[in-house]
Amino acid sequence: MTVRATIMQVAPRLTASERKLANAILADYPFTGLQQIQELAARTGVSAPSITRFVSKVGFGGYHEFQRQLIAELKESRRSPLDLMSEESAIQESDFLGDYAQRLADLLTTLNSTVPPGQFEAVCRLIADPSRNVFVLGGRISDSIARFLSTHLQQIRPKVFHLAQNSELWPEDILRMRKQDVLVLFDVRRYQPDLARLATLVRERRKTSIVLVTDKWMSPIARDGDIVVPLSIGAGTAWDTVVCLLAFVEALIVKVSESNWPATKARIEEWDALRLVRPDEVQGQGKSDEA
CATH class of the missing domain: 3.40.50.10490 (Glucose-6-phosphate isomerase like protein; domain 1)
Structure with a gap:
């Protein structure tokens, strides 16, 4: 599950200030969440300790872990066929169509x-x-x-x-x-x-x-x-x-x-x-x- 999806899932349990922070992050996702914590606090009017509690509710051990996940998602969302080719899992040549069809069925x-x-x-x-x-x-x-x-x-x-x-x-x-x-x-x-x-x-x-x-x-x-x-x-x-x-x-x-x-x-x-x-x-x- 992406950070965005997790935020939306926990939204009903957030405090007013945490909802304000969540809305700011989702409005320019994922870039707002890639700011330094002090910059994010100044931009949203939410204190740094509140931001730390927020990322904990979203399921991360700290703000840096939260940002690492955002960066990983950003890289994944911009991958081209050339990027994907370098990490593809090989399809069986003996039954290429059957193997590929099974992958689609699983999806x-x-x-x-x-x-x-x-x-x-x-x-x-x-x-x-x-x-x-x-x-x-x-x-x-x-x-x-x-x-x-x-x-x-x-x-x-x-x-x-x-x-x-x-x-x-x-x-x-x-x-x-x-x-x-x-x-x-x-x-x-x-x-x-x-x-x-x-x-x-x-x-x-x-x-x-x-x-x-x-x-x-x-x-x-x-x-x-x-x-x-x-x-x-x-x-x-x-x-x-x-x-x-x-x-x-x-x-x-x-x-x-x-x-x-x-x-x-x-x-x-x-x-x-x-x-x-x-x-x-x-x-x-x-x-x-x-x-």
């Missing part, structure tokens, strides 16, 4: 522990609510997963918008956002600064709810997220995997579509009726070709 079993049922239900309720606009965007790689989500949601319900990768086109969508709407962002290591700036802008200017799907090291967007979903991406190879992200998204799609199946069914029927090539025509053409 999928972590979904139950990393995404509490209540959190999953909360995300589904936000996305399924027809009174809300839903905006979706991902990073350079993760946008393929974001697109998978938005494409399905557009068939399930109205008012779903996928933001362009070109940030110059974002103002139109931002101006459309309302307080009751939801922005779903995907951002995994190595995180994209422009997505973090987008989240902060939306939070400050539009007050829109933000759902972040990220990894266990957590994107900087987490400081602006209303719901943060950290998923496993490491498969012990040079390349991170998106299998848990895809599984999470597929579960969302199924849950949201079934939450009001009559409405979903009606929209899909209308959608198919407006397609230039209808599914029944494709099926008929296939039968004709076979004949």
Whole structure:
């Protein structure tokens, strides 16, 4: 578990001054926690002894141990495929596909522990609510997963918008956002600064709810997220995997579509009726070709 996740877990047990300190650390994570203890005390108005008690509650023997963990997380979150390749655990060449598939299967079993049922239900309720606009965007790689989500949601319900990768086109969508709407962002290591700036802008200017799907090291967007979903991406190879992200998204799609199946069914029927090539025509053409 990351320091951020631990802080959020112990938050209900913190004193007022400790919550103030926790908020400051999470607002610019992990960099605020890398300051000298005297600097952090001056910045937050929390005494050095209170900071020491805080890091003890978070599970560390002292402030230096706390900072060492933050530094380790920072290094891990910025690793490239070249860095990962140097430490990968070798896949069996005799059964490469089988070994790799087993690694992915092991990762999928972590979904139950990393995404509490209540959190999953909360995300589904936000996305399924027809009174809300839903905006979706991902990073350079993760946008393929974001697109998978938005494409399905557009068939399930109205008012779903996928933001362009070109940030110059974002103002139109931002101006459309309302307080009751939801922005779903995907951002995994190595995180994209422009997505973090987008989240902060939306939070400050539009007050829109933000759902972040990220990894266990957590994107900087987490400081602006209303719901943060950290998923496993490491498969012990040079390349991170998106299998848990895809599984999470597929579960969302199924849950949201079934939450009001009559409405979903009606929209899909209308959608198919407006397609230039209808599914029944494709099926008929296939039968004709076979004949």
